Amino acid sequence: xxxxxxxxxxxxxxxxxxxxxxxxxxxxxxxxxxxxxxxxxxxxxxxxxxxxxxxxxxxxxxxxxxxxxxxxxxxxxxxxxxxxxxxxxxxxxxxxxxxxxxxxxxxxxxxxxxxxxxxxxxxxxxxxxxxxxxxxxxxxxxxxxxxxxxxxxxxxxxxxxxxxxxxxxxxxxxxxxxxxxxxxxxxxxxxxxxxxxxxxxxxxxxxxxxxxxxxxxxxxxxxxxxxxxxxxxxxxxxxxxxxxxxxxxxxxxxxxxxxxxxxxxxxxxxxxxxxxxxxxxxxxxxxxxxxx
Amino acid sequence: xxxxxxxxxxxxxxxxxxxxxxxxxxxxxxxxxxxxxxxxxxxxxxxxxxxxxxxxxxxxxxxxxxxxxxxxxxxxxxxxxxxxxxxxxxxxxxxxxxxxxxxxxxxxxxxxxxxxxxxxxxxxxxxxxxxxxxxxxxxxxxxxxxxxxxxxxxxxxxxxxxxxxxxxxxxxxxxxxxxxxxxxxxxxxxxxxxxxxxxxxxxxxxxxxxxxxxxxxxxxxxxxxxxxxxxxxxxxxxxxxxxxxxxxxxxxxxxxxxxxxxxxxxxxxxxxxxxx
Numbered sequence: 001x002x003x004x005x006x007x008x009x010x011x012x013x014x015x016x017x018x019x020x021x022x023x024x025x026x027x028x029x030x031x032x033x034x035x036x037x038x039x040x041x042x043x044x045x046x047x048x049x050x051x052x053x054x055x056x057x058x059x060x061x062x063x064x065x066x067x068x069x070x071x072x073x074x075x076x077x078x079x080x081x082x083x084x085x086x087x088x089x090x091x092x093x094x095x096x097x098x099x100x101x102x103x104x105x106x107x108x109x110x111x112x113x114x115x116x117x118x119x120x121x122x123x124x125x126x127x128x129x130x131x132x133x134x135x136x137x138x139x140x141x142x143x144x145x146x147x148x149x150x151x152x153x154x155x156x157x158x159x160x161x162x163x164x165x166x167x168x169x170x171x172x173x174x175x176x177x178x179x180x181x182x183x184x185x186x187x188x189x190x191x192x193x194x195x196x197x198x199x200x201x202x203x204x205x206x207x208x209x210x211x212x213x214x215x216x217x218x219x220x221x222x223x224x225x226x227x228x229x230x231x232x233x234x235x236x237x238x239x240x241x242x243x244x245x246x247x248x249x250x251x252x253x254x255x256x257x258x259x260x261x262x263x264x265x266x267x268x269x270x271x272x273x274x275x276x277x278x279x280x281x282x283x284x285x286x287x288x289x290x291x292x
Numbered sequence: 293x294x295x296x297x298x299x300x301x302x303x304x305x306x307x308x309x310x311x312x313x314x315x316x317x318x319x320x321x322x323x324x325x326x327x328x329x330x331x332x333x334x335x336x337x338x339x340x341x342x343x344x345x346x347x348x349x350x351x352x353x354x355x356x357x358x359x360x361x362x363x364x365x366x367x368x369x370x371x372x373x374x375x376x377x378x379x380x381x382x383x384x385x386x387x388x389x390x391x392x393x394x395x396x397x398x399x400x401x402x403x404x405x406x407x408x409x410x411x412x413x414x415x416x417x418x419x420x421x422x423x424x425x426x427x428x429x430x431x432x433x434x435x436x437x438x439x440x441x442x443x444x445x446x447x448x449x450x451x452x453x454x455x456x457x458x459x460x461x462x463x464x465x466x467x468x469x470x471x472x473x474x475x476x477x478x479x480x481x482x483x484x485x486x487x488x489x490x491x492x493x494x495x496x497x498x499x500x501x502x503x504x505x506x507x508x509x510x511x512x513x514x515x516x517x518x519x520x521x522x523x524x525x526x527x528x529x530x531x532x533x534x535x536x537x538x539x540x541x542x543x544x545x546x547x548x549x550x551x552x553x554x555x556x557x558x559x560x561x562x563x564x565x566x567x568x
Contacts, residue, residue: 004390005393006390007472010389014382014383014387017383021402021440025406025414025440025441026406027417027421031414042416092301103309106308106310110312110316111497112550113539114542114546116501116522117518118315121318121535123535125318131334164315168312225410225412228504250412259416269413274405274408274409277408
């Protein structure tokens with residue numbers, strides 16, 4: 001292969017990004033894997049290489065296993081539901097008609113608020129002495145509900161809260177995708193007497209494939225790194241039932257001063273997330289093939 | 293029949309819209325009410341009892357000053373964004389206009405990895421690197437991390453746009469004696485404004501709302517809007533008046549920006565997400 005030489009100017013232009021990326025992305029990835037093989041506590045000047053001990057210890061760490069299962073469950077639900085509702089709203093709000101812009105904005109705006117700030121609002125709504133309970137007690141003959149104190153209810157509220165912030169993103173991606181579909185397709189379908197469901201199945205859904213790939217991947221990767229929402233809403237509780245992977249890594253790595261073991265957990269998370277993302281992206285991109 | 297369907301459509305969409313807007317409505321009106329009023333009627337508005345007291349009391353307390361929080365966040369967002377946009381648009385130009393360099397190809401693959409890894413997985417190591425560079429608990433440390441983190445996303449968005457600019461443009465400039473840097477400055481950068489807008493909007497939102505990285509990398513002394521309210525309110529607070537006032541204060545700049553730039557906002561978001 002003939003190697004093309006970069007001129008001095010071009011090299012100087014590319015260099016800052018490359019140096020920063022290598023220092024703050026590539027190096028940390030390498031270090032995380034390396035620390036995983038050590039018994040370092042993060043403070044002392046020396047450490048030993050302990051082999052795969054940290055990596056195998058993860059399999060018997062019931063808290064870590066739980067956080068993997070919970071985060072996967074959470075990510076799958078969030079990915080499916082945000083895309084489902086995002087798609088429904090996009091189809092409903094695609095046509096230009098009166099009020100559509102207002103509806104789009106109302107669904108989109110929650111995305112702009114920081115998950116931390118929004119978390120406090122949801123907590124004020126669903127706490128034991130929160131606003132929803134004050135309301136329920138007033139109008140119904142029941143006692144206040146422990147929304148955030150019961151594991152299943154707390155998970156449900158966390159999912160609703162996350163959807164509230166994510167659906168708008170999917171909706172916008174799908175609206176952009178819908179606008180690339182030529183109106184001729186719909187006209188042809190209408191002439192053939194296709195029902196709306198048939199149009200959806202044979203035109204809308206297949207032609208939205210590139211949007212689906214983007215929206216699914218963004219939702220999945222962002223749900224796998226979820227931290228601020230459960231932190232504020234439930235603090236990982238009740239009894240650790242809403243602890244995500246990020247919770248585990250920090251509790252072990254920073255709070256318990258086990259940087260070696262924390263890094264091994266982080267490496268597992270890195271592997272799981274990367275493999276799943278690559279697999280999802282591969283499967284979804286296959287659906288796009290017919291467009292080319 | 294058609295009439296009823298239209299009516300049904302508007303009823304359903306209004307209900308959904310109201311549902312999405314409900315938490316924002318609650319926050320906005322209760323930011324201007326005293327605690328007793330919030331508890332008595334969280335939904336109601338009584339104009340005569342609206343007050344700025346909560347905003348003043350909680351926005352300017354000894355432990356949290358909203359002006360400091362805005363200032364710190366704006367410095368971090370602005371410097372991160374300037375770095376990201378300038379550096380990655382240059383990189384994207386070099387990458388797209390250099391097709392046969394194996395180091396650049398290798399770097400391209402390395403960047404793909406950066407798109408899928410979760411930030412929490414490398415944060416422990418970033419702390420160690422910043423400690424060694426003497427940049428832990430500084431603005432610079434966080435800003436450099438932000439730039440590094442968004443390099444893949446932003447470079448891919450820019451490469452998508454640079455591709456659409458005809459190579460003949462820069463070749464003719466080259467024949468006129470312009471160097472690569474001049475071609476980038478005078479021709480490429482002005483033509484990729486939509487990509488810059490896209491990167492700007494995404495990264496603005498992400499950096500402004502980021503919690504994890506500033507929490508760990510800035511330490512106890514410096515706070516951004518998200519860290520500031522997290523510490524001021526605390527995990528077990530039930531001071532609803534404080535919560536609504538502070539959430540209102542930290543969210544208002546982003547909401548105002550959205551209202552002003554609404555058109556660019558959605559266009560920028562979708563262009564970025566579909567190309568990236």
